[in-house]
Amino acid sequence: MRIAIDMDEVLADPLHKFIQLYNRDYGVPLDLILDPGNEIYHHVPEHINNKWFEYINEKGFFRDLPLIEGSVEAVKKLQENHEVYIVSAATEFRNSLEDKWDWLAEHFPFISWRNIMFCGDKIVNTDVMIDDRAKNFVGFNGRKLLFTSPHNLLLTDYERVDNWQQVLDKLL
Numbered sequence: 001m002r003i004a005i006d007m008d009e010v011l012a013d014p015l016h017k018f019i020q021l022y023n024r025d026y027g028v029p030l031d032l033i034l035d036p037g038n039e040i041y042h043h044v045p046e047h048i049n050n051k052w053f054e055y056i057n058e059k060g061f062f063r064d065l066p067l068i069e070g071s072v073e074a075v076k077k078l079q080e081n082h083e084v085y086i087v088s089a090a091t092e093f094r095n096s097l098e099d100k101w102d103w104l105a106e107h108f109p110f111i112s113w114r115n116i117m118f119c120g121d122k123i124v125n126t127d128v129m130i131d132d133r134a135k136n137f138v139g140f141n142g143r144k145l146l147f148t149s150p151h152n153l154l155l156t157d158y159e160r161v162d163n164w165q166q167v168l169d170k171l172l
């Protein structure tokens with residue numbers, strides 16, 4: 001099978017970084033937990049709820065994101081039996097391109113440049129797509145695995161995976 005894997009909130013954890021930056025600049029608590037269905041901007045004071053857009057556009061934002069637990073080992077295992085593609089809507093954020101490339105080279109050096117797709121809309125023809133954003137499933141004909149993130153917890157129309165072990169249980 002060909003498997004398309006998203007980066008943010010699937011391999012990498014931008015939420016953690018947003019909270020750190022909001023904590024550094026505005027004292028937002030580091031142990032902030034997002035309510036189901038919410039984005040980070042729902043949980044900060046109104047006058048700074050657009051600040052996330054500045055953070056995400058800064059060079060370096062994507063370079064040091066923490067890994068989602070178990071992602072490296074799981075992708076390695078999937079690669080043994082399947083063709084894995086990283087598919088990230090990176091062109092939305094100009095400064096993210098180099099950072100995302102370097103981040104992948106650091107944490108996923110076993111993924112070839114041939115298997116990395118930085119794009120806008122995810123028009124891909126794979127058998128499986130693993131993504132936390134349901135909008136990326138529109139028009140996709142393969143098996144859709146919604147990777148759990150606070151913002152998608154209220155969605156019920158998709159096959160859901162809460163963590164990388166569940167992905168392996170379904171696909172290996």
Ligand SMILES: [Mg+2]
Pocket residue numbers: 006007008009010131132133
């Ligand atoms: Mg994502």
